[in-house]
Amino acid sequence: MPREAKRGEVIEIRIAIQHPMETGFRFDLMGRSIPKNVVNSLVVRYNGAEIFSAEMGSGIAANPYLQFYTVAEASGALVFEWVDDSGERGSERATIAVNG
Amino acid sequence: METPRRRFFSMLAGFTAFVLLPGRNAHAAIESLAPLVNKITKGAPLREGRVKLEIPRLADNGHSVPLRIAVDSPMTPADHVRTLTLLSEKNPRPVMATFHLGPKAGRPELATRVRLATSQRVLVVAELSDGSFWSASAEVEVTESACLDAS
Amino acid sequence: MKPAWLLAAFLVSVVHGAEPQKPAPLKSGEEFSSADVRAMQADDFANPGMLWVARGGKLWNEAAGRGDKSCAGCHGDAAKSMKGVAQRYPRVDPGAARLVNLEGRINLCRERNQQAEPLKLESDDLLGLAAYVASQSRGMPVAVTLDMQNRRNFERGRELYFTRNGQMNLACTHCHDRNWGRHLLGDTISQGHGNDYPIYRLEWQSAGSLARRIRSCFFGLRAEMPAYGAQDLLDLELYLAWRGGGLPVETPGVRR
Numbered sequence: 215m216p217r218e219a220k221r222g223e224v225i226e227i228r229i230a231i232q233h234p235m236e237t238g239f240r241f242d243l244m245g246r247s248i249p250k251n252v253v254n255s256l257v258v259r260y261n262g263a264e265i266f267s268a269e270m271g272s273g274i275a276a277n278p279y280l281q282f283y284t285v286a287e288a289s290g291a292l293v294f295e296w297v298d299d300s301g302e303r304g305s306e307r308a309t310i311a312v313n314g
Numbered sequence: 315m316e317t318p319r320r321r322f323f324s325m326l327a328g329f330t331a332f333v334l335l336p337g338r339n340a341h342a343a344i345e346s347l348a349p350l351v352n353k354i355t356k357g358a359p360l361r362e363g364r365v366k367l368e369i370p371r372l373a374d375n376g377h378s379v380p381l382r383i384a385v386d387s388p389m390t391p392a393d394h395v396r397t398l399t400l401l402s403e404k405n406p407r408p409v410m411a412t413f414h415l416g417p418k419a420g421r422p423e424l425a426t427r428v429r430l431a432t433s434q435r436v437l438v439v440a441e442l443s444d445g446s447f448w449s450a451s452a453e454v455e456v457t458e459s460a461c462l463d464a465s
Numbered sequence: 466m467k468p469a470w471l472l473a474a475f476l477v478s479v480v481h482g483a484e485p486q487k488p489a490p491l492k493s494g495e496e497f498s499s500a501d502v503r504a505m506q507a508d509d510f511a512n513p514g515m516l517w518v519a520r521g522g523k524l525w526n527e528a529a530g531r532g533d534k535s536c537a538g539c540h541g542d543a544a545k546s547m548k549g550v551a552q553r554y555p556r557v558d559p560g561a562a563r564l565v566n567l568e569g570r571i572n573l574c575r576e577r578n579q580q581a582e583p584l585k586l587e588s589d590d591l592l593g594l595a596a597y598v599a600s601q602s603r604g605m606p607v608a609v610t611l612d613m614q615n616r617r618n619f620e621r622g623r624e625l626y627f628t629r630n631g632q633m634n635l636a637c638t639h640c641h642d643r644n645w646g647r648h649l650l651g652d653t654i655s656q657g658h659g660n661d662y663p664i665y666r667l668e669w670q671s672a673g674s675l676a677r678r679i680r681s682c683f684f685g686l687r688a689e690m691p692a693y694g695a696q697d698l699l700d701l702e703l704y705l706a707w708r709g710g711g712l713p714v715e716t717p718g719v720r721r
Binding site for chain 3: 372378380408458465
């Protein structure tokens with residue numbers, strides 16, 4: 215995403231998460247089923263307000279990639295938080311300077 | 315003996331057969347997903363249109379198929395896209411993802427990469443702020459890799 | 466000091482080999498990929514291999530081993546110190562007196578200078594570091610040197626390249642020299658170069674090394690796959706690097 219924008223400008227946000235998105239349908243070399251573990255939720259907050267969220271399943275490819283948009287309203291921070299089936303959480307923070 | 319007349323008619327028959335072949339209309343409702351779609355729309359009718367789904371006709375690899383969704387919507391507080399649901403016709407889990415947008419989204423567009431278990435149709439259902447549901451679908455061919463890989 | 470005529474004989478055998486030695490024109494694997502896959506590789510953000518490069522970048526700065534040193538502790542900024550490194554591998558490491566590829570060299574450094582355990586072959590950490598180091602040479606031509614030290618490795622690699630394998634009874638040359646550009650079902654056969662490894666392979670849903678890719682080729686032929694770290698794989702990597710000499714390092718590549 216851009217580091218700065220004009221107020222009211224629509225900005226593009228892209229996120230790529232390193233995660234196997236294990237479907238639960240695969241077997242390891244010993245024939246044991248590999249348990250399902252996907253990033254099931256991603257929430258994006260802009261200065262505290264939720265602007266985008268996704269509930270994902272095994273139908274989303276490994277190392278999930280998302281591209282979406284938001285309106286640059288005020289300078290501040292975008293916080294990205296995600297959770298996977300095993301409960302592991304990840305987050306990322308990006309700041310944006312909004313002029314005008 | 316094949317006379318020019320016979321050759322002409324056999325060619326004509328082939329041509330007619332091609333024209334009359336009932337092709338799978340990608341925009342026709344995907345029957346197998348109807349109950350699921352009903353749950354999403356809570357009985358409201360699912361209309362075709364206003365949604366564009368870009369996805370390759372032939373996937374390089376079913377593990378990762380890039381797609382792009384765009385909806386015709388002004389994205390104002392009064393008129394915007396609330397949710398986008400991606401559905402698969404033949405995956406073991408038909409709901410691939412649900413995306414929640416809203417007026418702050420700015421542009422009703424989204425891109426991601428999906429897994430497709432086999433050749434099938436993909437359906438995207440858009441819920442608008444006025445409670446209407448619009449959709450688009452596309453057919454994707456998914457083939458196996460030429461050389462199997464168990465590395 | 467080996468006699469000069471031996472070196473001359475070796476060089477002559479290389480230059481005047483009976484079989485076609487290098488494909489012409491040389492084309493990176495990227496040229497045989499579809500537009501979608503090429504677009505994924507070209508875009509650093511959409512390129513999933515960059516996730517491993519980022520991982521490597523993080524590990525570069527982390528202290529490891531009893532020496533409690535990070536790669537950065539000795540090598541500083543990788544963009545400067547690692548520029549031009551990957552293009553020279555595989556090469557014979559003077560200390561270990563054997564052929565190593567980039568992954569092997571990273572592990573040697575860990576053991577010697579960080580007093581750390583070598584990273585497991587094909588682990589995400591090792592792939593990440595290899596991808597991070599190799600990507601510092603992006604755009605620079607693959608340039609391995611052939612000399613008396615790696616002569617045997619090179620000749621073994623060449624021998625393997627032309628040896629038929631598996632139930633399909635095919636050698637590398639049958640696809641990658643005689644049939645590159647043609648189709649195998651929906652896939653277009655590439656020339657079989659290794660200039661953008663480690664790559665992200667959609668089929669693997671992960672990044673992987675050239676060794677892994679060669680192994681999967683063996684599997685494709687219904688042949689037994691050489692084990693990770695096998696000398697055969699290393700020798701083949703050297704031959705492939707020579708064969709692809711001049712192609713730019715493009716790590717991390719994206720393949721279907």
